[in-house]
Amino acid sequence: MINVKEAKELIQENCSTLKVVKLPLLEANGSILAEPVYAVMDTPPFHQSAMDGYVFSFENWDKESDLKVIGEIQTGSYSNTIVQPNEAVRIYTGAPIPPGTDTVVMQEKVNREGNALQILDAALVATANVRPQSSQTQKGELALQSGQLLTPVAISFLAGIGINKVSVFSKPTVSIIVTGKELAGADDEISEGKIFESNSIGLIAALQQLGIDPVSVEVVDDVEEEIEKSITNQLSSDILILTGGVSVGDYDLVPASLEKCGVQKIFHKIKQKPGKPFYFGRHNQTLVFALPGNPAAVMSCFYEYVVQAIGSFTQKEYFKKIALPLTEDFNKKAGLTFFLKGKIGDNNVTVLNNQESYKLNSFAVADCLIEFDEEGEYFKKGDLVNLRMIL
Amino acid sequence: MINVKEAKELIQENCSTLKVVKLPLLEANGSILAEPVYAVMDTPPFHQSAMDGYVFSFENWDKESDLKVIGEIQTGSYSNTIVQPNEAVRIYTGAPIPPGTDTVVMQEKVNREGNALQILDAALVATANVRPQSSQTQKGELALQSGQLLTPVAISFLAGIGINKVSVFSKPTVSIIVTGKELAGADDEISEGKIFESNSIGLIAALQQLGIDPVSVEVVDDVEEEIEKSITNQLSSDILILTGGVSVGDYDLVPASLEKCGVQKIFHKIKQKPGKPFYFGRHNQTLVFALPGNPAAVMSCFYEYVVQAIGSFTQKEYFKKIALPLTEDFNKKAGLTFFLKGKIGDNNVTVLNNQESYKLNSFAVADCLIEFDEEGEYFKKGDLVNLRMIL
Numbered sequence: 121m122i123n124v125k126e127a128k129e130l131i132q133e134n135c136s137t138l139k140v141v142k143l144p145l146l147e148a149n150g151s152i153l154a155e156p157v158y159a160v161m162d163t164p165p166f167h168q169s170a171m172d173g174y175v176f177s178f179e180n181w182d183k184e185s186d187l188k189v190i191g192e193i194q195t196g197s198y199s200n201t202i203v204q205p206n207e208a209v210r211i212y213t214g215a216p217i218p219p220g221t222d223t224v225v226m227q228e229k230v231n232r233e234g235n236a237l238q239i240l241d242a243a244l245v246a247t248a249n250v251r252p253q254s255s256q257t258q259k260g261e262l263a264l265q266s267g268q269l270l271t272p273v274a275i276s277f278l279a280g281i282g283i284n285k286v287s288v289f290s291k292p293t294v295s296i297i298v299t300g301k302e303l304a305g306a307d308d309e310i311s312e313g314k315i316f317e318s319n320s321i322g323l324i325a326a327l328q329q330l331g332i333d334p335v336s337v338e339v340v341d342d343v344e345e346e347i348e349k350s351i352t353n354q355l356s357s358d359i360l361i362l363t364g365g366v367s368v369g370d371y372d373l374v375p376a377s378l379e380k381c382g383v384q385k386i387f388h389k390i391k392q393k394p395g396k397p398f399y400f401g402r403h404n405q406t407l408v409f410a411l412p413g414n415p416a417a418v419m420s421c422f423y424e425y426v427v428q429a430i431g432s433f434t435q436k437e438y439f440k441k442i443a444l445p446l447t448e449d450f451n452k453k454a455g456l457t458f459f460l461k462g463k464i465g466d467n468n469v470t471v472l473n474n475q476e477s478y479k480l481n482s483f484a485v486a487d488c489l490i491e492f493d494e495e496g497e498y499f500k501k502g503d504l505v506n507l508r509m510i511l
Numbered sequence: 512m513i514n515v516k517e518a519k520e521l522i523q524e525n526c527s528t529l530k531v532v533k534l535p536l537l538e539a540n541g542s543i544l545a546e547p548v549y550a551v552m553d554t555p556p557f558h559q560s561a562m563d564g565y566v567f568s569f570e571n572w573d574k575e576s577d578l579k580v581i582g583e584i585q586t587g588s589y590s591n592t593i594v595q596p597n598e599a600v601r602i603y604t605g606a607p608i609p610p611g612t613d614t615v616v617m618q619e620k621v622n623r624e625g626n627a628l629q630i631l632d633a634a635l636v637a638t639a640n641v642r643p644q645s646s647q648t649q650k651g652e653l654a655l656q657s658g659q660l661l662t663p664v665a666i667s668f669l670a671g672i673g674i675n676k677v678s679v680f681s682k683p684t685v686s687i688i689v690t691g692k693e694l695a696g697a698d699d700e701i702s703e704g705k706i707f708e709s710n711s712i713g714l715i716a717a718l719q720q721l722g723i724d725p726v727s728v729e730v731v732d733d734v735e736e737e738i739e740k741s742i743t744n745q746l747s748s749d750i751l752i753l754t755g756g757v758s759v760g761d762y763d764l765v766p767a768s769l770e771k772c773g774v775q776k777i778f779h780k781i782k783q784k785p786g787k788p789f790y791f792g793r794h795n796q797t798l799v800f801a802l803p804g805n806p807a808a809v810m811s812c813f814y815e816y817v818v819q820a821i822g823s824f825t826q827k828e829y830f831k832k833i834a835l836p837l838t839e840d841f842n843k844k845a846g847l848t849f850f851l852k853g854k855i856g857d858n859n860v861t862v863l864n865n866q867e868s869y870k871l872n873s874f875a876v877a878d879c880l881i882e883f884d885e886e887g888e889y890f891k892k893g894d895l896v897n898l899r900m901i902l
């Protein structure tokens with residue numbers, strides 16, 4: 121049986137395919153740029169007034185006479201009339217300054233009578249209150265590097281410099297197959313021996329938060345033909361997640377069904393708790409994660425392994441790992457890595473109660489998964505432990 | 512003119528209305544519970560085997576004889592046949608244990624020949640490998656508290672205990688009106704004096720990341736009638752965001768238009784940079800944020816003030832504030848709070864270049880907004896500064 125570190129390495133090795141997709145800006149929100157973006161234009165595209173005021177040539181002004189106001193340029197308009205020395209034009213924030221001018225005086229710092237304009241700004245210097253053409257981006261210049269996260273502001277920046285589509289690393293497509301004869305749907309009347317199916321709901325919710333809508337969700341009985349049919353249907357997704365039926369019981373049909381469908385096993389079972397019977401395989405470019413059916417094992421394996429693969433597609437890190445000191449002692453046997461539900465406090469972390477893998481009541485209020493090393497046995501209050509923040 | 516602290520207090524005072532909505536689980540993903548959730552059933556709903564193995568009565572077993580296997584219970588099935596002393600039933604993980612039994616022995620720890628079952632587990636104790644009925648939730652018991660964040664795991668937990676709908680704090684509906692005669696659409700040929708409109712794209716992207724799709728986005732000219740018509744159309748949203756036209760120039764028509772539409776001004780102008788001309792008002796329950804038109808001012812005011820209002824609706828904190836030491840000295844004049852684009856490093860923060868409010872090239876790669884106090888002037892390398900993480 122391999123350990124957690126080996127499992128993560130094997131998953132990484134099989135996540136080599138990056139897919140690049142060209143998307144309209146808003147669809148690329150939150151994605152990582154797969155190519156550098158070069159400016160296709162100067163921005164501002166012209167020398168632009170930074171104020172509501174008056175524009176004139178500071179250099180050619182005799183510094184003593186009043187200026188003569190000869191016209192107005194509203195934002196969104198322009199004028200090609202050359203402005204002569206000692207002439208000025210009324211101008212507004214964002215409007216292009218006309219030829220023959222270089223400086224804007226704020227409207228609050230003048231005295232205007234008719235067309236005679238007196239400048240009251242003793243500190244005014246040449247080129248004041250003008251945003252030079254191409255001072256944000258110069259045509260042909262690198263605007264954003266490959267690997268850059270497209271934040272909302274980055275999206276706005278690109279829209280402003282005339283970029284409408286960008287090449288980003290594609291999110292994987294994901295299918296989910298939940299197996300189990302005992303599973304009742306939310307609208308079913310629950311009968312003896314049945315429980316409400318919740319694994320698909322948890323996985324869909326977790327994928328939604330990563331911006332992924334699963335392409336297909338199927339709930340199937342513990343019957344070989346049904347499982348195989350379902351697997352065959354879903355092998356065109358980038359990632360296929362199954363839950364249940366991966367242990368060694370008479371009705372644990374998933375590993376054999378995967379094999380029949382041509383999925384190559386990479387590993388089966390990890391030295392960890394919960395989620396020991398975890399299976400990982402591959403069919404062409406499709407990664408197959410078969411998770412044990414207990415709800416806490418499903419979500420724990422999702423955050424530790426499936427998210428790793430998703431991040432390899434999108435080139436994003438989703439749930440950061442940090443180290444914090446324990447609030448209480450914790451003991452375990454050596455031989456398995458434990459992933460335990462925790463709650464982050466004021467610079468420390470507490471192991472929650474109810475860690476059994478069939479229970480979710482603590483996991484539901486947890487904000488992290490604490491990783492207790494395979495070989496460790498005695499963890500003392502104050503010891504630093506690694507944890508993955510899952511919020 | 513009021514300062515940043517006063518502005519935030521006035522916004523908070525006007526955010527008093529909480530709306531509660533009952534949603535199907537997956538639509539409530541990421542929301543905050545507005546009411547406690549009580550378990551409607553015991554989970555597990557029955558005493559359940561935790562293993563593939565054999566179930567029998569430990570108490571009534573003579574500890575010497577072999578057990579006699581009398582049947583099988585598959586997961587999802589059940590049996591009401593009372594199991595007699597020294598009898599056992601083949602059972603699978605998750606299946607209900609039958610009457611007369613209390614203990615499960617793992618299949619790996621028996622020797623079975625025909626129907627004769629020898630127990631090889633010397634350490635076995637009564638009730639081993641059985642998950643007691645109601646050990647996760649007991650009918651009527653508190654399952655999740657009001658105020659709890661509905662994480663994907665919480666959603667899965669609730670689905671598993673038979674809850675399909677939950678009452679959560681509603682996200683606000685948001686409308687956007689972008690004003691400016693100079694604005695060209697992404698598909699337009701840009702002509703002299705025009706720039707590409709990007710504020711609506713940035714705001715939509717930022718709202719998307721908070722799970723909000725704006726109900727309406729309008730781009731209007733600097734013409735009073737158009738602005739007023741647009742405002743009147745959008746006053747049914749919980750939050751109305753406008754950009755541009757809030758300063759004091761001849762074409763800054765937004766404040767007067769809002770007044771004509773019956774919006775009550777709460778404040779206009781804040782002692783801050785960027786975004787000094789920021790306007791906040793209210794029309795019945797609709798909050799109106801009129802932001803200055805420069806792209807960096809728009810996004811900065813969005814993260815500082817609009818997000819505050821959204822969080823008041825949803826009861827969530829979206830972008831945490833932390834304090835980190837500066838990597839370099841920074842000087843400013845007293846009198847205005849500065850919100851500057853920053854980059855978080857290894858336990859420190861750096862002020863980026865290109866802070867002018869018409870530029871987004873630094874903001875596009877920033878991960879935080881650093882707040883430099885209104886009265887502060889000289890900030891030294893190593894000084895702790897407050898910052899808001901915007902990723």
